[in-house]
Each structure stands twice: as structure tokens, then as C-alpha cells.
Amino acid sequence: MGGAGAGGEAEASSPLLLPRSAPRPAVGVEVRRQVGLAAPLVACSLLQYSLQVVSVMFAGHLGELSLSSASVAASFANVTGFSVLLGMGSALDTFCGQSYGARQYDMLGTHMQRAIIVLMLTGVPLAFVLAFAGQILIALGQNPEISSEAGLYAQWLIPGLFAYGLLQCLTRFLQTQNIVQILVACSGLTLLLHVMLCWLLVQIFGIGHKGAALATSISYWFNVALLVVYVKVSEAGRRSWHGWSREALKLKDAKVYLKLAIPSTFMTCLEYWAFEMVVLLAGFLPDPKLETSILSVSLNTMWMVYTIPSGLSSAIRSEEHKFEVPPPFCSVIKETCG
Numbered sequence: 001m002g003g004a005g006a007g008g009e010a011e012a013s014s015p016l017l018l019p020r021s022a023p024r025p026a027v028g029v030e031v032r033r034q035v036g037l038a039a040p041l042v043a044c045s046l047l048q049y050s051l052q053v054v055s056v057m058f059a060g061h062l063g064e065l066s067l068s069s070a071s072v073a074a075s076f077a078n079v080t081g082f083s084v085l086l087g088m089g090s091a092l093d094t095f096c097g098q099s100y101g102a103r104q105y106d107m108l109g110t111h112m113q114r115a116i117i118v119l120m121l122t123g124v125p126l127a128f129v130l131a132f133a134g135q136i137l138i139a140l141g142q143n144p145e146i147s148s149e150a151g152l153y154a155q156w157l158i159p160g161l162f163a164y165g166l167l168q169c170l171t172r173f174l175q176t177q178n179i180v181q182i183l184v185a186c187s188g189l190t191l192l193l194h195v196m197l198c199w200l201l202v203q204i205f206g207i208g209h210k211g212a213a214l215a216t217s218i219s220y221w222f223n224v225a226l227l228v229v230y231v232k233v234s235e236a237g238r239r240s241w242h243g244w245s246r247e248a249l250k251l252k253d254a255k256v257y258l259k260l261a262i263p264s265t266f267m268t269c270l271e272y273w274a275f276e277m278v279v280l281l282a283g284f285l286p287d288p289k290l291e292t293s294i295l296s297v298s299l300n301t302m303w304m305v306y307t308i309p310s311g312l313s314s315a316i317r318s319e320e321h322k323f324e325v326p327p328p329f330c331s332v333i334k335e336t337c338g
Contacts, residue, residue, distance in 0.1 A: 037178070037180065040180040040181055041175070041180055041183075041310075041312075042307055042312070043184045044171070044183045044184050045307040045310050046307045047184070047188055047191050048167070048190075049303060049304060049307060051190070051191065051216055051219050051220070052074050052216060052300075053304070054191070054194055055070065055194075055198060055212035055213060055216045056074055056300065058198040058202045058203075058211075058212045059153075059209040059212045060293070061202070062208060064289045064290070065149060066208065066209040067289075067293045067296070068146050068288065068289040068292040068293050068296075069148075069149030069152075069153055070209050070213075071279055071292050071293060071295075072137065072142070072146055072279060072280065073133065073149075073151070073153035073154040073157070073213070074153075074157075075279040075280055075296070075299075076136075076137065076150065076154060077133075077157050078276050079272060079273055079277065079280070080130065081123075081130055081157075081161050082161065083268055083269045083273070083276075084126060084265055084269060085122065085161070085164055086168060086268050086272075087261070087264045087265030087269055088115075088165075088168075088264070089115060089165065089169055089172060089261075090264045090268065091261035091264055092111060092115050092168075092172040093172055093176065095111040095115075095257065096111050096172060096176040097176055100176050100177060105240040106242055108177070109173075109242055111173075112169050112170070112172075112241075113244060113245060113248035114253060114254060115169045115172075116165070116169050117248060117254070118254060119165035119166070119169065123161055123162050123165050127158045127161055127162075130155065130157060130158050130161065131154075131155055131158065133150060133154035133155070134147050134148050134150060134151020134152070135151065137150055137151065137280075137283075141283075142280070142283040142284075142288070143288045146292070147283075149209065153213045155213075156210050156213035156214045156216075156217060157216060158217070159217040159218075160213075160217030160219075163221040163223075163224050164220050166224045167224050170227040171227075173231070174227065174230075182230055182234075186223055186226040186227055186230070189226065190219050190222050190226070191219075193218075193219055197218055197219060198211070198212055198215045275299055278295055278299065279295050282294075
């Protein structure tokens with residue numbers, strides 16, 4: 001009886017749940033690992049977004065008209081072009097993540113090729129929209145003087161539009177494999193080049209605010225070139241890139257990609273439009289030059305802060321891809337979308 005009573009007291013005194021302090025060390029390690037992965041991604045997003053910010057800043061040194069027209073053109077290009085390609089490219093997070101988790105590294109290159117084809121074809125009609133940006137803005141009731149200058153600025157962004165699409169594909173291709181340091185290094189070098197290009201084209205050669213837009217396009221292509229070279233020469237790149245494949249041309253797989261890319265594009269565009277439309281609507285105010293300039297500076301600051309949660313979310317997606325997924329489960333996406 002006494003032994004049974006003692007045993008009952010021991011069972012009653014033993015906790016049914018682990019103390020709350022027990023998992024804290026594991027949580028701390030995970031938080032530090034997430035922050036360590038997110039920091040380079042935040043830096044990469046910040047450096048890439050800084051290209052357009054620097055261009056608008058150099059245009060602002062030319063006068064109020066140049067600043068307002070560059071601001072309106074950048075917002076118009078983000079709404080009608082860059083945000084669309086950003087959303088279309090985000091589907092690679094899912095496809096490349098599935099292949100990387102299943103250790104089907106050769107499929108990473110195939111998915112990227114398919115995304116490149118889709119984004120380049122998507123960029124063609126978007127380029128036509130940017131080509132007639134001035135006329136579109138005037139038709140929408142914007143200030144004619146600002147619209148004309150904004151149209152010229154947008155036209156010089158067209159080459160950068162296609163480079164931006166390629167950059168999204170390459171960034172996600174490497175990010176899925178947790179290759180983030182090279183992304184930061186290439187983005188940093190690109191930003192340094194961009195500052196020098198803006199200074200040369202705007203201040204030295206006197207091209208005006210069009211030179212700032214041209215510098216943006218050149219810088220995007222320079223960043224793409226750096227990443228392409230890395231994919232070609234690095235061991236990680238050779239492991240997942242084996243040249244162009246006919247698999248990327250299959251119409252059936254392209255439809256599967258679009259079924260994920262189109263909803264993602266709508267979500268991304270709605271997020272961008274909610275903010276960028278404010279700059280365009282400022283053109284209807286009594287002093288459009290001043291109002292668009294002020295709102296542009298405010299929104300650029302806001303978007304730079306936004307890169308912090310954006311980098312954290314990218315880190316979470318990258319961590320998910322580390323878990324090994326059995327190859328049969330790689331067809332889950334096709335079964336879901338098809």
C-alpha cells in the first residue's frame with residue numbers, strides 16, 4: 001500500500017507537459033539561422049531596388065520637372081511592367097523548391113528555362129505599353145508636360161524590362177539552392193556601376209533624365225551578365241544547369257507554370273498598384289510637379305523598408321526547400337494544377 005501510494009504520488013508530481021523553457025534553445029538556434037539567411041536576402045532586395053531610387057535621385061538634381069516625370073515614369077513602369085514580371089517569376093519558388101527538395105537538380109535548369117521563355121514573351125506586350133507611356137498618361141488626364149517627359153523616360157527603361165525578367169529567374173534559381181552571398185555581391189557591384197553610370201550619363205554627358213533611365217537598363221543587364229557567368233563557371237551552377245533543353249518547350253508544362261504564375265502575378269500587382277497608383281493620382285492635384293515628387297520620395301523610402309519583411313519571407317521559403325522530398329511527390333503540383 002505504501003509503495004503504491006508513493007508510486008502514485010510520484011506519478012502525480014511528474015509533469016504531463018515539458019516546461020515552457022525546454023524548447024527555447026532550439027528556437028533561439030532557429031531564429032539565428034533564419035536571420036543569418038534573411039540578412040543577405042534583405043540586402044539583395046535592397047540593393048536591387050536601389051537602382052531605380054538612385055536614378056530618380058539623379059534626375060531630381062536636374063529640376064522639378066525631371067524629378068516629377070522620372071517619378072511618374074518609374075511608377076507607371078512598375079505598375080504596367082516590372083510588377084508583372086516579378087509576379088510571373090515568383091512561380092519559380094514553388095517549382096525549383098520541389099525539384100531541389102527531391103534532389104532533382106537537373107530540373108532546376110529546366111524550370112528556369114521555361115520561366116525565361118514565359119517572361120520574355122510576356123515582356124513583349126509590356127514593352128509596347130511602355131513605348132506609348134506618354135500618350136497613355138496624357139489620355140488618362142495627366143499633366144501633358146510631365147507625361148511627355150515621363151514617356152521618354154519610360155522608353156529608355158524598355159531594355160531593362162527584359163533584363164529584369166531574366167534577373168528574377170536567375171535570382172530565384174540561385175536562391176532556391178541557398179546561394180545568396182553571390183546575389184549580394186553581384187547586386188552590390190551593380191549598384192556601384194549604376195551610380196557611376198548615372199553620374200556619367202546625367203551629369204557629364206548631359207543626356208538628362210533619359211540618361212538615368214538608360215543607366216537603369218544597363219545596370220540590370222550587367223547584373224544578369226554577372227549571374228550568368230557565375231552559373232556557367234561555378235560547381236553549383238554546373239550541377240543544375242546543363243544547357244538548353246527541349247523539355248522547357250513543352251506546352252503542357254508551360255500551362256502548368258502559368259496556372260501558378262498568373263494568380264501570383266495578380267497578388268503581386270495588386271500589392272504594387274495600391275502604392276504606385278498614389279503617385280499617378282498625384283498628377284491630378286493642383287501642383288502635380290511638387291505633389292508627385294513628394295509622394296515619390298515617400299514611397300521610395302517605404303519600399304526600401306519593405307525589403308526587410310520581403311527578405312524574411314524569402315528566407316522561410318528557402319528553408320522549406322532544404323527538406324528532402326521523395327521524387328514521386330514532385331508531381332503534386334501538376335496533379336493539383338492539372
